[in-house]
Amino acid sequence: MLVQPLRSVDPRQVPSVSGSPENKVAVLLNTNARRVDARVVKSLSHVVPEQDLFLSRSELDCKRIIQTVLERNYPMVFTGGGDGTFQGFVNEMFRQLEPRGRFSGKRAPRIGVLKLGTGNGLANYVNAGAGDDGILQDVVRARAGEVPGYRRMDLLQVDGKRTPFAGLGVDGKLLNDYIWVKSNLAKGMLKRVMSGPGGYLSAVAFKTVPHYLTNSTWVECEITNGRAGEAYRVGPDGKPMGAPIAPGEKIFQGQLMMAAAATMPFYGYGFRMFPFAGERRGMMQLRLGQLHAPTILANLPKLWTGRWFPEGLQDFYAQEVHIRFARAMPFQVGGDAAGYRDEVKLSVAQESVELLDFHGAMH
Structure with a gap:
């Protein structure tokens, strides 16, 4: 042992x-x-x-x-x-x-x-x-x-790997900062504290937020719908809105601080980052962020519970997307920091998994 x-x-x-x-x-x-x-x-x-x-x-x-x-x-x-x-x-x-x-x-x-x-x-x-x-x-x-029941969950395909979520930008930065905190501060008496929620809080307070208070968070980005099928803009009620976005058409062009996608709602610690993920079989929720750090902090409780839908957050359903940033951005795959990337393709994997659910109701 x-x-x-x-x-x-x-x-x-x-x-x-x-x-x-x-x-x-x-x-x-x-x-x-x-x-x-x-x-x-x-x-x-x-x-x-x-x-x-x-x-x-x-x-x-x-x-x-x-x-x-x-x-x-x-x-x-x-x-x-x-x-x-x-x-x-x-x-x-x-x-x-x-x-x-x-x-x-x-x-x-x-x-x-x-x-x-x-x-x-x-x-x-x-x-x-x-x-x-x-x-x-x-x-x-x-x-x-x-x-009590079972839940069918789709998976993202990223660089040949299957994962429930992945993203470029602020969320990847936080995970890279968390790894720095664990490597540099999680020692001796602080090891247990800095390896869990305390490590995330320390990363936010001492690394991520200070960085974005003194550096631009927004970077030019182009996102194109893949060839797998139509994409849709999603409203605050989780329903598609507006005309469908055809395969090969642009989903977004402009500056972003985050582009992330998931097939389930949660990041760690109950953070409901993707409130509509999993609602449409065979599709991911794509979430694009155009927010400033002080605004995020001021609305963190509502964001955490998936109840905050400002103009600076745009949501989409899609089967495949191509994301291109003007410079390399922090990248995370399934909650693990994966370095920096300026371009990535995200798609819904052909395979799905059936999960045991201890609440009961299942898709």
Whole structure:
């Protein structure tokens, strides 16, 4: 183990479940994730048979685990370790399921998300349980066949990778700043504080906002609708407005501080950045920002809950877009900083995933 054993949840407080074949569950934990420690592993070992609990320390581990998952035909798999862990699992799974892959023709398992990451955007989306008890209960309910419902989610395709969200501009800058904070400030007694929400707040306060108070946030940008189909401007009610934008036509020309897209509503910490994402199957929500830092800060609570629709935010439904900035902008993919880019193509992937949802109602 990479961590020393800690106090675990009393297994007598968790119901014992013998999963039937149709409810067989695999649990994949990323041991590099901040919240995946010996206590979590030991707690889950009380409700998940040893052969169904997998620990991944590397990409090679992940590849081997997914081979085992597909060989054993698990109908459900939980990922534990945050949005990045989910993203890595899904990309490797579809690589192995593709026509030339070893498991071509097999059906992808349904995927559950344990709330064990830093931001947990996906965990918020599927109403995953919080804390040790919530995590255990989600797994127990899945093994007992008591998942309230399932949610089909499309994925973005970016540089050959599948992800729930990606963006150029301010959001990428924040993630790059967060990495700087973790690398330079998350040491010693500050390590735990600066590796979670405190790290994000510190990045905003000491890096991102000061930068944009003294530097221009707006950069010339051209966005063109791809050839996959028509795009639509979206109103504050989430409904298309105006004439459709034909394939190959410009969606936007002008200055922006952000161009981002998603197939689910949340960034980390319950930030509902894309309130209309997931409402139209086969389409992403594209969000364009023309806002100043003081305005964002003044309206942050409404923006955070997806209830702020100023003129400086423009929303679209699209299947494929080409984004070109006049200079390289901070780039993020699935919540991970990905350097700087001046051009990127975003499209909706052919494959979608079916997520376990613990609230109930499903698309």
